Amino acid sequence: MLVEAAAGGGVVVDGLAGVWPPRGAVAVDVDGVRDRLAGAGCVLGPVFSGLRAVWRDGGDLLAEVCLPEEAWGDAAGFGLHPALLDGVVQPLSVLLPGGTGFGEGAGFGEGVRVPAVWGGVSLHRAGVTGVRVRVSAVGRGGGREAVSVVVGDEAGVPVASVDRLELRPVDMGQLRAVSVSAGRRGSLYAVQWAEVGPVPVCGQAWAWHEDVGESGGGPVPGVVVLRCPDAGAGGGGGGGVGEVVGGVLGVVQGWLGLERFAGSRLVVVTRGAVVAGQEDGPVDVVGAAVWGLVRSAQAEHPDRFVLLDLDTDTDT
Structure with missing residues (x-):
């Protein structure tokens, strides 16, 4: 009262x-x-x-x-x-x-x-x-x-x-x-990585995202690959993160908004953004932020995006 x-x-x-x-x-x-x-x-x-x-x-x-x-x-x-x-x-x-x-x-x-x-x-x-x-x-x-x-x-x-x-x-x-x-x-929730072996990609037509372009015409392959700069390339720190994540956000929005991409998947490639084992080095803060953004997009648009993280010492 x-x-x-x-x-x-x-x-x-x-x-x-x-x-x-x-x-x-x-x-x-x-x-x-x-x-x-x-x-x-x-x-x-x-x-x-x-x-x-x-x-x-x-x-x-x-x-x-x-x-x-x-x-x-x-x-x-x-x-x-x-x-x-x-x-x-x-x-x-x-x-x-x-x-x-x-x-x-x-x-x-x-x-x-x-x-x-x-x-x-x-x-x-x-x-x-x-x-x-x-x-x-x-x-x-x-x-x-x-x-x-x-x-x-x-x-x-x-x-x-x-x-x-x-x-x-x-x-x-x-x-x-x-x-x-x-x-x-150690925790109620934990990420556990499982080795699945080689993933067959033979017969899959693919192209780099910069080669396909958003404004161009013509057919789009089933797989389009977007390469993201890591902390080294982006300069690290808050500015690097903001610049790279903002760029990826623009690509994701364009990918979802254009009909010509409706039948394709966008593979977003980072380097060192995920720690999958004790031997891995420090997490790349730029790539980790990109993973957070794209995982949100994956939840809203299943099968439209794939996240691929490379080892820092792998030149693929």
Whole structure:
């Protein structure tokens, strides 16, 4: 609930302004919250350890969350800093409004809850480094606990609000198993290159793009090859990247816009733009940028473009 402040005429959040915490609020052991999360496998880094205090105020939960000082400079880059948002929902992982202890009445055993469905989310102010939070129960939906959340700054001025946040129990044993498995591989996502051997191209008519031209007439072979300058040829640095990528973009747009190219493929050739093995040298920044551009074009226009990257010591 938003109310007019008695002094100054500004809008403040009822229950977050004035005396903090409100009289009669009962403190909850913050270390107990962290221990419960850690025991379930939720290990928090330093920037996500900003939960300073938790209270129960009647049937509501209150919390105070602050960014560590080393993260203050990043706050202006976000509507609401991710670490602050994480701190807002941390108590809800193991506590619910209306209860008296950890997980009481939730029936989730030793698991925790995670935010599952967000509804009516509003951002009222950006760039804050510390917030006060009030969480109220709004019932259950589809077997999930649901709460409303209001967030204000240290003066109670509105920062954010969530009309309905549904929480879902999660089996942390499953998450730990995934985490361990990912750790063995080094990452959940990785590029793996597979050797496919020689690719037969006999019988394929082809030409260089500069020989075909965009404005000329006559037949166009099934394969047209565009050679891209690498960092050495382009001069490296931001200017080289911008010049080369801009040139390739123009070619791609022309290739898609002219009917005479509709039955052909454009093979875009780079050199050293991809690291496929430990023996490869540094990535060519110009070629890597070209790959990003052309891969986007491939996603929008399948079978119209091919990316070919050569070794830096191959003269093909």
